[in-house]
Amino acid sequence: MDEDKNKTESASERIEREKREREEKLKRLEAEYLEDLKTNPCYKEFFSQYTQKSVDSFIQRYASHKASLVVYGHYYVEELEGYISKHYTAAEEMIWDIQQRKLYDLQIKWRAEQVKIPEIEISKEFDYWEDHIKSCPFLEPITRDELDLYISYLEYSCYDDIFYWDLYRRDFQDYEEFKKHYFYLERHEEYYRDPPPWYEFYESRTGLSALYLLPDLRGEKEKFYFRLYRENKKKEEEAKGKKKPAPVVNHVNREIISTDLNFILEFAKKYEDGDTFQKFIGYKRQVEMNNDDDLTDAIRTLQSADRLMPIDYNKKWKDGIIEAAHNYEKIKLIEEMPKVYADYLFRLSTGISFEEEVKELRDSYLGKYIDEEKAEILEGRMLNGEPPDFNF
């Protein structure tokens, strides 16, 4: 806890320091510009067209305005450009969904032992290439037909399917879960993850859902070796007479205190006087009105749109506004796709690499996990009297 507290304090201290530095810079620049405007002869001719009183006031205001633009101006540019470029950025990411599906098809075939892939020794490695899809060497480049199919998917799908799934887009290669989902009606096995909506559209258009009928031969073999490894491990531990785990101390099972504003208000009602409590109520309303990020984001999106967007009837006004912004985002995403594809082809033809997002944390975690699984399989192989390799 103390460590956390120190971290928070140092973070807030850093914020304070940066704020102080910006304010100092603002004052210094303002003084500098003021001096320049007052003394530099280059302005003389221009200022001579105006009354002295208004020039004096202009100089004061201009120096302060210029300093504030130099110190804070980039925030406005970033904000505006962010709203304009976000559609291209989204398209740039989503075009790789096409390759994810191709990788997934390969995974199914690899598991059925229909294909061999030199870069893949165990099934977990598909997770690695999911994260490095932009540099996956064994996938064919995206074709125009594939892009067109993806654009049809975007046109056909609702905003939530496209963007909300995309918010949590971490699982394109979860074979086990997607297979359970496919056979749910038949087998009633619980599953925790829906496949990407894009996969379902792709399967409906290509008929490739039949791939799920292929057997998971490779997966079954991996499970066999894992089982041998784990059984052996258990025996070894029992032989060592490993101590039983210490009994869990029974902590008092208390609830976590809420930091929700409604709870804060309940607390204030109990402990504050009536007048202060009314102020807390006013505070809550202002926070809710001014910090409605979904609404603000939708309005900024519509304000910075390159066309006048209509709004549809909605029982709830706020949902109507958000839906209008979502409609625009979807239109723009579809419009940006061919531009992103042209850029993709250009990079392919000139050999410029696709910038990969830095995923150090996941890489280190995943890399370690893959190494562990490989070691377990090799040990399982040896326990079965087979050579320690992946030729099974």
Next chain:
Amino acid sequence: MEEDNTGKKGEGESSNEESRKLTNDEIYKLKEQEYLAELNANPKYLEVFDNYSPFTLDSFKVLYAAIKANVFLYGENYLKCEEDYATRYYKAAQKRFRDIQQKKLFDLQCRWRAEEIKIPEIGTTGDFRLWEEDVLICPFLTPVAQHEFDLYIDFISETSDYEKIADVDTWQDYDDFKAWQKDDAEKAWRGRRYPEWYKFHDSRTGKNYMKQLPDIRGEKEEFYMNIMREKWKKEREEKEKNNPQKEEEKLKNLYPSGEDLEKFMELFEDGKLLRLHKARDRSEEMEEDYDLNEAIETLQISEENVEINFNEDWRQGIIEAASGCMRKRLIEELKRFYKDYLFRLSIGLSLEDDPNRYKLGFYIARNLKDDILEAREINGEPRDLNF
């Protein structure tokens, strides 16, 4: 609790006294620390805290202390906002209720100008501007009758754009309304739109006195005012002859905004600064879209969920949704106000808002009367208003 509160208040006041030079940020931090220490030390909070996992209490206390410090600094503003949300439609109703009497006053003005009627309280057209500001206590208007009130409610119900109901800044400006109906040039510099409520009223009653009746009295006043304008012109010319304009006075003013500012930047700065300036301008423009922000606020504070209808223009759609909500609330509060009005009338309570407020109409009426009397004198006529 009572003792605590009194103690706290006293402390707050004295610390305010001592810390006049502290910035809000500094006060905020001090109060935040004070409240956090109180949450940690005062056993009265244990009644609640004992129910929760001790590991999660720290973040709660930090947050609560921060909110309480914020409430200490800005609580009065929050209360004002709450009061405004609770009373804004009743206040709007108080204001709009006058519109019913304004139309009656305006019709009388048209008839007075046509010399159809005489009104003892009216000497010049300026006096209508005077009574415009005190229309609820205007002695020569009949009280608002039920059918008149109903007609006004019909108007609000049938006018989809709230702005057309509320955005009127003058009700008795006969000349400006007339100019609006004339050619574009005159409209551009002088005209004010004939209020929608007047149009609605005319269409229901079939009477548009401004169009139907001549402005005899107005033309007579104009004759006298022309005498005064001629006099003022001569005086101005005389003054200019004696005091020629100084060089400095011929110069323009330089404004640190708009075109002047951008022109200066184009001349003396590189493109980057201008780009930053334009981005800031655009950002402020988006944030300060007054009509849109007002509409959003109306919808946010509405107690019930408001529907939004299809509109080709999303922004207009939001404004219309808010407009519908405002009109509904306004009608409710007008009905309440009308009851209060009738009650006040029945027991003889004054309907005047604030007798001490500034009244522009008083000066307009007084100046016009003085000018006409002087012109009459210049023209060799008696110094009275019997013309």
